[in-house]
Amino acid sequence: EVYLLESGGGLVQPGGSLRLSCAASGFTFRNYGMSWVRQAPGKGLEWVSAVRDSGATTYDADSVKGRFTISRDNSKNTLFLQMNSLRAEDTALYYCAKCSGATCYGFDMDVWGKGTTVTVS
């Protein structure tokens, strides 16, 4: 069974940094693109970042460009999100999601984790 487990969330002051991790199992991690999606309290879902299977290509939402960096370690089946210069509006539940293909073509996210909470205050 495909399983994604996020970790690394917590309380951080504005301007601070945090690194989220997503441990993947149940599929050949290196063959699939991966994404981060977040949901602020009381708000809808917002796509944050995506990375293709090899890690060579990444995509970021304008709201996080230059502050967040998505990366992956295929030897450890782990996805990361390095978040710098955090703002109050980054407060959200952050989900890790598997793309259905190698490149996240169509941003097709077929399996999601339960999320990890980031609070910037």
Add this chain to the structure above:
Amino acid sequence: DVVMTQSPLSLPVTLGQPASISCRSSQSLVYSDGNTYLNWFQLRPGQSPRRLIYEVSKRDSGVPDRFSGSGSGTDFTVKISRVEADDVGVYFCMQGTHWPPTFGPGTKVEIK
């Protein structure tokens, strides 16, 4: 960015009765490859978001056949033929045709 709207935002339903949620996009979601990247997700309390439908009408593995998706261009619908207690949650549509991918605001389905 493509704006996704949904209606209704709240949907009280009777067990065993049908339910329907509408999703509309501000631009056509037909991609240059001819496909339409419109997905539907279910979010139940305390659980991971679950993809139910992809590319408008393709049902994910394990999704009951009482869920169906339809539509084209800018107008899409997900229908539940007979609502069960397990279907309570928030339903989101999402477009992946245009960058960045965007989600609808969500429709909360609850039992009357």
